[in-house]
Amino acid sequence: MFLNRRIFSLWVGVLLIVLAGGCKSKFEKLRASNNIAMKYQEAVKLYEKKKYSKAIILFEDLQTKYRGQAEAEDLYYYTAYTAYRLRDYTSARYHFKNFSTTYPNSPRAEECRFMAAYCFYVDSPRPSLDQENTRKAIDELQLFINLYPEGERAEEAGQLIQNLRNKLEQKAFANAKLYYDMGQPDDYRAAVIAFESMLRQYPDTRYAEEIEFLILKSQYLFAQNSMPYRQEARFNEALDYYQSFVESYPQSKYKKDADDLRSGAEKQIAYVVRRMDEINKMREEHERELGITQEESAAQESTPAVQ
Numbered sequence: 001m002f003l004n005r006r007i008f009s010l011w012v013g014v015l016l017i018v019l020a021g022g023c024k025s026k027f028e029k030l031r032a033s034n035n036i037a038m039k040y041q042e043a044v045k046l047y048e049k050k051k052y053s054k055a056i057i058l059f060e061d062l063q064t065k066y067r068g069q070a071e072a073e074d075l076y077y078y079t080a081y082t083a084y085r086l087r088d089y090t091s092a093r094y095h096f097k098n099f100s101t102t103y104p105n106s107p108r109a110e111e112c113r114f115m116a117a118y119c120f121y122v123d124s125p126r127p128s129l130d131q132e133n134t135r136k137a138i139d140e141l142q143l144f145i146n147l148y149p150e151g152e153r154a155e156e157a158g159q160l161i162q163n164l165r166n167k168l169e170q171k172a173f174a175n176a177k178l179y180y181d182m183g184q185p186d187d188y189r190a191a192v193i194a195f196e197s198m199l200r201q202y203p204d205t206r207y208a209e210e211i212e213f214l215i216l217k218s219q220y221l222f223a224q225n226s227m228p229y230r231q232e233a234r235f236n237e238a239l240d241y242y243q244s245f246v247e248s249y250p251q252s253k254y255k256k257d258a259d260d261l262r263s264g265a266e267k268q269i270a271y272v273v274r275r276m277d278e279i280n281k282m283r284e285e286h287e288r289e290l291g292i293t294q295e296e297s298a299a300q301e302s303t304p305a306v307q
């Protein structure tokens with residue numbers, strides 16, 4: 001009885017292996033077949049059934065077989081879209097672009113040129129990551145618009161470009177604000193520079209109002225953390241930023257905070273001026289006590305101070 005069970009289990013195992021091998025060998029036999037017409041038909045069926053992993057293997061195998069023939073155009077079109085469906089955007093954009101250059105007179109050339117650019121678009125990473133693909137997508141989409149300015153996808157391409165530029169703006173804003181958020185004296189000055197650079201690069205940015213306020217606040221904090229003899233000039237620069245801000249955004253939601261910074265800067269300037277006058281008077285008295293001549297004092301003042 002025990003022996004019969006073992007024999008039965010063995011036969012079941014063999015049968016399962018044979019059946020599994022048969023399923024696998026059917027596709028492998030199809031792939032190795034010289035009947036390219038049947039192979040093509042089966043590849044299309046696999047594509048339509050969304051079995052893209054198997055379809056792409058057959059499509060790529062058939063490319064050399066159909067080279068120079070009428071079917072080659074359809075075959076390459078299927079190959080590009082199969083790679084796209086598999087989310088292999090690197091291969092897909094290569095195939096789409098190659099299709100549009102190989103078959104420039106095809107009714108599908110415009111579509112494939114657009115899809116080549118669109119593959120860069122969908123492969124664009126989130127704003128916190130490197131944006132090389134985002135910039136390439138903008139270039140490719142703009143090239144598409146230049147080639148097909150009256151095309152049915154030109155408007156869509158323009159909107160995609162705007163989406164990508166918004167992402168680059170978001171990245172630039174986050175980078176600039178990072179200096180501000182770090183909260184160190186030198187970082188505040190770096191924040192001012194980075195925010196101003198962003199405004200030059202993106203003059204119509206949706207962050208403009210917030211950026212101009214943060215420039216004012218960063219300059220104020222930079223001045224506040226400076227050496228006393230530097231503060232007057234730096235607070236005055238903050239007041240210049242304040243004036244520019246309120247002229248551009250008189251009804252800004254940041255207006256009250258900006259007014260507080262202006263008031264704080266004016267008080268700090270008055271304090272610093274008064275304090276520096278006191279220090280100068282104390283120094284003059286001290287020099288008189290030591291008998292330091294005016295010429296020696298002037299020579300000391302002309303010596304560059306260490307920041």
